[in-house]
Amino acid sequence: MPQAQVEAKVEPQVPVAPVQPTLTAEGTSLITGSEAIAVACKLADVDVITAYPIRPYDTVMQYVAKLVSNGELDCEYIVAESEHSQFEVVKHASAVGARVFCGSSGVGWMYAFEALTVTPALRIPMVAMVGNRALDDPGAFGVEHNDALAVRDLGWQLVWVDNAQEALDTALIAYRVAEDRRIFLPCAISCDGAFLTHSQALVKIPSQAKVDAFLPRYNRGDLLLHPDNPITVAPQANEDWLMEIRRQNAAAMERSLTVIREAYADFERIFGRKYGLPFFEEYMTDDADVVLVGMGTMSNPVRVAIRKMREQGMKVGFVRMRWFRPFAAEELAATLGRFKAVGVIDRDFSFGSPYMGGVLATEVRTALYPAAKRPPVVGFICGLGGREVTVPDVNRMTRSVYLAAEGKAQPGTQWIGLRE
């Protein structure tokens, strides 16, 4: 008798799981953050998608593959032989006018680095998903933000989301912003590994008609690589040209702040879902004495901790950064200037950086420096490698921020949740 049949007999009887509801128009589906991104690809009718497996990004390529094989998404779906090729292929496809999607995680993203540098330089409006993962070594699956942050200086627009609905919505917004002729810069959507990529949540799926109303077709215009528009792209150009080329890209990034605002306003008008100020989300900040600042899914334990602390009379708020590039420095400085002290939680590291801190803390301090009201900033490193950010962790950080607010000097950077 075959082995499988023997085993089947002794297995306990379990109720059959309900069939997953299909993705209907204006329906609600129970899907992961990765699946939400894949659904956005379908709704955006992406033309070319390249893939190369690495956790946690590979969940997206699996869902995209499923959509393609089910006939729900008509696109060129290419599994490359490495991340470098993966990103190069979509770069070229975008140059000839295709809407493209790509993604990776951790050192896979780093393996594509050369392609990642040329993509914004050539003004390619690629949308990529970074399933945030710790960089090797050691080979860890869990979330750190260093992978996506590695491209922060190159012309990539970088956005962090904290739930599957926001992942879907932001992917649509990312296409709208990246493919705007005023911008033509790539956009990477960061999704925390595990907490977002591997957790299923209820997500509203917008109708195709609304998406079509929100997202015009990609029109590469005078930059289209096509026999009818004969151009040469990326010739060698030395010191006589580089400054002007860089300045053009800087100008596009400057315009991005405006275009992002427009896109969110249109998104709210068409889909009816409000995100408020696009660049960061404020939680319980109206009457707050001190606030914490962070990115990604750490918002969940932070919000819970804040509610508990407020029950004890501590006026704490949270500012969750969405857009890291472009960095809305003036808006953030104006907001943070309202509080007595600020604590920045970095799920990343920047060894040897000012005050030995994280990337976000350094940027927040920089944004605040020219501001009229400049509260003290306390930096924290927390949750590396996917380690849980606990409510007691948040309490401990908040106590330190309160001490800073009282004028008591705090260490430049504190590691929280560390065995010591």
Place this chain on the structure above:
Amino acid sequence: MGQLFAVEIVYRGIFQKTLAKNIGRALVLAAHREGKPGITFGRYGDSPERNGVPAKNFAIIATDDLTLEEGMAKYEPKQVDVTIAVDDTLCKGVESWAWYGLQPINRLLKPNGTLIVTSHQTPETLVAMAHRKEDPYQLAIVKGIASFSGLWVYKDDHTDVRILGTVAKVLPQLCNLASVEQVIRDEWHDELKVTSARKSHSQTAPVTVTSLQGNPEKPYEFTFPKWTEMREGIAIPCIPPGHAMEDPNNGKSGGYRPERNPTFKKFTTRTMRPVVNFDTCIKCTLCWLQCPDSCFDVTPDSLYDANMQACCGCGVCEAVCPVDKCVTMVNETQFSDNASQWEMWKKDKEGYHRWLDEKIANRPERSHGFRYRGQYEQELKDQAKTANQG
């Protein structure tokens, strides 16, 4: 502020890169013997690893460190005391891989500065090739071929030290002959090279070039666009398709002339050019097919006319042409314009053949490179004779 000296060495990559480097090094070391600090460097953007590309090396020397620092606070010198051209075809001007437009060979020379050229040509020929300059300057010829001295397997022909001897003569404030001799002993441990430098020093006889002499053409200039005027995405328009040519005799059009790069002319990048005997051409198309720069225009009568806007002078056409003496490479110093040979032939066939025969009969050493077994031995013998007799 003390005194500042600048010397540029204009050469062709990759063949003369080591030669240019050695000249620059020796000048700095010789000046250093006299207590003057200096520095030598190649123009980085020139990418001198490319075959035949015009490139520059500089030696900056001062009487004190602070003056040297002032001289160094720029990408390259804006004025030089001495320009050294180690390939006489560069007298037509310099179009580097790194910049746009044509720089006359004497552009950076200070008033009454010296242009040193290694050449077998007469001063009259070289002066006619160089663009006119408002201020007078000196021309000193170091007799010799465009040397490969110092490049890997190429044998030393003393071009480096002969130029050093000449610099010591025309600019003794920079370094005198005694310092040059000592540096040669230290660097090369070769007393014969010291002798070569001394001979060259004594043979140097510069001539004055006035503002009335030289090529009167205005060199091609290029204006850089502002950043707001450039197309984004590092995209530049392609060169559009070409068009038919017109027969100068009957006005009939036909054939095909490709459109060419409007901002990069190759007038000065070559050291030789093909001359074509249109009467023996069998229209096999090989030159047209094999030319790496698509330089051949197809004429209405299906001949192939090498267009001097596009020719780099590589000699592939001569090598592939199956007809004896149909395509012949001739040294660039023998030409004073870039006109169409085919048009000249169409208008006056007899005149054209006289011109063609003269070019081929009198052609000097054609270009760089190894062409036959025993070539070095022959060239070294000739060079030694030239170095000895001047």
